[in-house]
Amino acid sequence: MDHVPLRHETFRPGGALKKTTAALLVVAAVLAAAGVEIWTARRRAGFIGRENGPLARLIDASRIGEQTALIASKAHRAGTEANAEVAGFVGERLQRAGLKVWNTPFEAEVYESLAVRLSLEERGEKKAYDLSEPGDGEPAFLAYSPDADLAAPVVYANEGSRGDYELLRKKGIEVRGKLALVRAQGICRSMKTEIAGSRGVAGLLVYPEPRDQGDAAPAFPDGPNTPRWAIPRGTLLRFYRYPGDPSTAREKGIDNLPPVPALGVSQAVAEDLLSRMRGDAVPEPWEGWLKVPYVLAAEGPRVRVVVKGQLVRKNLRNVFAILPGRNGNARPVMLGNHYDAWERGAVDASSGTAVVLEVADALAKLRADGWRPERSILFAFWDGEEAGIFGSARWVEQALRDRFPGLAAYVNVDSAVRANDFVGDVMPGLRASLGRVLAVVRDPATGKTLAETHGAFQLPSFSSDASPFIGLTGTPVAEVGFGRHYPVYHTRADTVEWIRRFGDPGFARAALLARIVALYVGWLATDPILPYRFSEVSDDARKSLRQLESRVASFGEWAPFTRSLRDALDSYEAMARRWDGEERRLANLSSKKVREAAPLVEQAMAAFAAGGRGRPVSYGRGSVLIGPSEEDRCDAEAHASLVDAVRSRDSVAMRAEGDERARAFIQAQQLLRAAEWIAIGPGGPDRRTRN
Numbered sequence: 197m198d199h200v201p202l203r204h205e206t207f208r209p210g211g212a213l214k215k216t217t218a219a220l221l222v223v224a225a226v227l228a229a230a231g232v233e234i235w236t237a238r239r240r241a242g243f244i245g246r247e248n249g250p251l252a253r254l255i256d257a258s259r260i261g262e263q264t265a266l267i268a269s270k271a272h273r274a275g276t277e278a279n280a281e282v283a284g285f286v287g288e289r290l291q292r293a294g295l296k297v298w299n300t301p302f303e304a305e306v307y308e309s310l311a312v313r314l315s316l317e318e319r320g321e322k323k324a325y326d327l328s329e330p331g332d333g334e335p336a337f338l339a340y341s342p343d344a345d346l347a348a349p350v351v352y353a354n355e356g357s358r359g360d361y362e363l364l365r366k367k368g369i370e371v372r373g374k375l376a377l378v379r380a381q382g383i384c385r386s387m388k389t390e391i392a393g394s395r396g397v398a399g400l401l402v403y404p405e406p407r408d409q410g411d412a413a414p415a416f417p418d419g420p421n422t423p424r425w426a427i428p429r430g431t432l433l434r435f436y437r438y439p440g441d442p443s444t445a446r447e448k449g450i451d452n453l454p455p456v457p458a459l460g461v462s463q464a465v466a467e468d469l470l471s472r473m474r475g476d477a478v479p480e481p482w483e484g485w486l487k488v489p490y491v492l493a494a495e496g497p498r499v500r501v502v503v504k505g506q507l508v509r510k511n512l513r514n515v516f517a518i519l520p521g522r523n524g525n526a527r528p529v530m531l532g533n534h535y536d537a538w539e540r541g542a543v544d545a546s547s548g549t550a551v552v553l554e555v556a557d558a559l560a561k562l563r564a565d566g567w568r569p570e571r572s573i574l575f576a577f578w579d580g581e582e583a584g585i586f587g588s589a590r591w592v593e594q595a596l597r598d599r600f601p602g603l604a605a606y607v608n609v610d611s612a613v614r615a616n617d618f619v620g621d622v623m624p625g626l627r628a629s630l631g632r633v634l635a636v637v638r639d640p641a642t643g644k645t646l647a648e649t650h651g652a653f654q655l656p657s658f659s660s661d662a663s664p665f666i667g668l669t670g671t672p673v674a675e676v677g678f679g680r681h682y683p684v685y686h687t688r689a690d691t692v693e694w695i696r697r698f699g700d701p702g703f704a705r706a707a708l709l710a711r712i713v714a715l716y717v718g719w720l721a722t723d724p725i726l727p728y729r730f731s732e733v734s735d736d737a738r739k740s741l742r743q744l745e746s747r748v749a750s751f752g753e754w755a756p757f758t759r760s761l762r763d764a765l766d767s768y769e770a771m772a773r774r775w776d777g778e779e780r781r782l783a784n785l786s787s788k789k790v791r792e793a794a795p796l797v798e799q800a801m802a803a804f805a806a807g808g809r810g811r812p813v814s815y816g817r818g819s820v821l822i823g824p825s826e827e828d829r830c831d832a833e834a835h836a837s838l839v840d841a842v843r844s845r846d847s848v849a850m851r852a853e854g855d856e857r858a859r860a861f862i863q864a865q866q867l868l869r870a871a872e873w874i875a876i877g878p879g880g881p882d883r884r885t886r887n
């Protein structure tokens with residue numbers, strides 16, 4: 197849109213905000229000199245208590261519904277005119293909220309499908325399978341598939357994991373040169389192609405297994421489940437190797453294209469293929485709910501697959517808005533969401549886009565009512581996430597090139613409501629604060645607080661816009677939403693009608709999510725001393741070490757290599773618990789002490805970034821606390837590079853990984869100690885000082 201100023205994709209917190217910062221510092225100094233205690237306990241601890249009520253009134257479920265409907269009114273894949281219109285709408289809405297808005301265009305190689313065909317080529321019978329879906333939209337395809345025109349027999353391979361192919365091998369079933377019919381769920385799509393390639397599989401047919409939906413409800417539109425005609429879409433790019441388009445990956449010497457062709461097929465097609473297979477019954481976990489026997493087929497039906505596409509350079513764009521904080525030197529908090537989608541993508545991620553817009557609007561209104569956050573809040577609407585996490589990766593890389601000092605936190609909202617249960621995938625350090633927000637919001641169905649009902653926090657994955665932040669930097673990250681799976685994911689049935697009737701009637705949970713996110717982001721931005729819970733980091737590290745102990749029988753052999761880490765962890769943990777226990781006292785500090793201690797607290801958490809600032813790290817190794825897991829590289833594992841070193845019994849790597857963590861824990865401990873010295877005084881654990 198033309199009235200949103202276009203800017204080069206950089207963000208320098210010092211620049212535009214410097215003047216106001218200087219002015220605010222003068223004011224702060226005057227107030228401090230006058231002995232005014234700005235940060236009284238009530239004010240500081242109070243963002244949640246103070247703003248929960250107002251936010252509940254400001255956030256409007258029906259408006260979230262209307263905006264979701266507007267964004268999801270057309271298919272809006274990255275690189276299409278329809279998606280550019282969504283960007284325009286997002287920008288206008290942010291401007292109407294009174295925020296400063298800009299967008300940053302970038303070029304990317306987008307995949308355009310030219311042909312997808314599947315036909316049965318049995319001796320006695322030939323027929324073309326129907327790969328169309330009713331209604332308007334684009335034909336289904338799996339993006340970035342290599343071109344193919346091949347005929348081969350199909351075997352059923354469950355979810356297409358290493359273990360699945362291993363089982364087939366043990367049963368004497370050769371998969372080399374064949375097509376594998378695999379469930380859409382389980383390990384991620386890109387991982388399925390990587391493993392298939394390593395096994396010599398000729399290509400994949402991916403279908404949505406009804407059993408993976410958890411219950412046997414009727415199919416949409418009669419019920420919430422996947423229609424028999426629905427075909428799953430998605431990217432095949434191996435974004436866990438590098439998030440970004442193939443050309444940018446190539447420039448870095450990385451091949452993130454899939455090794456084998458793949459196409460999505462409906463349950464109707466999968467059922468027909470399965471019905472033509474003969475063999476022994478599958479093990480129970482491989483069983484599905486299609487009305488045919490699932491068998492280990494030595495030689496399945498022969499089909500012909502045609503896949504053809506092209507890579508086209510397109511202009512994509514990220515849209516940003518800023519709600520300025522009072523301190524331009526404090527690390528900002530960023531809240532992000534992707535606005536591109538497969539088909540209409542009402543759930544994924546139009547509902548999330550509408551939620552983040554509602555949060556931006558509500559926080560802007562609080563600001564108009566006098567709320568002044570300490571740190572700026574950046575709102576990011578990413579393009580090209582579905583194609584391969586393009587937009588967020590671009591921003592993170594540019595921020596690294598610009599020596600951007602970092603974010604206090606990155607909060608990601610993808611699909612707002614997939615199912616009923618609250619899900620938080622949160623880095624250690626940011627969990628207690630989210631937990632406190634969940635303690636003040638109630639589930640509309642049960643009346644219980646979400647703190648009572650939600651499951652344990654898990655780590656963010658490497659398959660959404662959160663991943664460049666953990667893959668390339670040490671940014672503390674939280675991903676929030678309701679539910680992990682939903683039956684119409686990435687199909688033409690992901691519509692507002694599905695949400696209204698089944699997914700989130702009345703958009704009640706979407707509105708609840710908006711309030712949670714507004715409270716969380718608002719609180720993180722308000723408190724000059726970030727409410728990080730430092731002991732979560734050491735608890736997580738101890739848990740990883742314990743798991744390694746139980747997994748690796750010869751633990752004693754490698755334990756010496758991680759001695760430095762254990763020692764560092766002991767002293768860090770003592771410091772972290774002391775700091776975490778001082779919350780009350782920290783809430784009563786003078787503004788002078790707050791200003792001196794706050795940056796040290798930011799830096800203490802940033803100590804867990806791998807490598808030095810500006811020193812490039814290989815993708816997935818940005819944080820020492822998290823990395824892609826060996827089993828499914830779209831998933832995360834705590835201390836992955838240490839785990840990898842132990843798993844491969846590489847003593848040099850074990851020592852290096854142990855030492856790197858030891859350095860991070862020591863650095864964090866020293867920074868916290870300095871913050872404690874400033875805030876509380878130089879005494880030991882029992883010290884008492886006046887402010």
Ligand SMILES: [Zn+2]
Nearest residue numbers: 544545610611
């Ligand atoms: Zn999404």
